Amino acid sequence: MSLIRLLGSIVGLTLMTTSVAGEQDPRDAFWNQLSELCGQAFAGEMTGFSRPGDDGWLDREVTMHVRECSEDEIRIPLHVGDNRSRTWIVSRTDNGFRLKHDHRHSDGSEETVTWYGGHTTDPGRAWRQTFPVDDYSKALFLSNGLEVSVGNFWSMEVHPGEKFAYELVRAGRLFRAEFDLTEPVDAPPAPWGHE
DSSP, X not given: OOXXXXXXXXXXXXXXXXXXXXXXXXXXXXXXXXHTTXXXXXXXXXEEESSGGGGGGTTXXXXXXXXXXXXXXXXXXXXXXXXXXXXXXXXXXXXXXEEEEEEBOTTSOBOSSOSEEEEOOSOOOSSEEEEEBOHHHXXXXXXXXXXXXXXXXEEEEEETTTEEEEEXXXXXXXXXXXXXXXXXXXXXXOOTTOO
């Protein structure tokens, strides 16, 4: 191989590596976009549901508050009317994200079905990450008579300057809520058990 061809190959490989390295990992982009919401609260509404039990959100004020952020964890309390029992917890892991649901009684104690969720299994997209149910949650659901939930998939979307979405899907069920990122609202009280 001539020196010129060798140098040409090296330059070509360098350009290819630079091009790939220049593209942001969708996990980093998603995390950065979610982190930018820290400290803010947003009003939302249910935009999709497939069972009557979910329609209790329809006549209530719904607010998410991106309340606590660190390098590897973001806590997002969800308020539905006066109910402050729910907090979404998104954590960075070595290979993606984990989503957990912290559910509390009004005295701050944990509900029986709490800390369920899932872990991403691929890089996802910069605007959407999906969390298939994890083994801990499957066991929790089975031990509490919630067999239908072992097929859960949760997703979160961040469309900067537009909307945040939370979604739950499984066979026979769809639940989706969207929050308006164009106009932050006053932060609601702390969730139960975290005052």
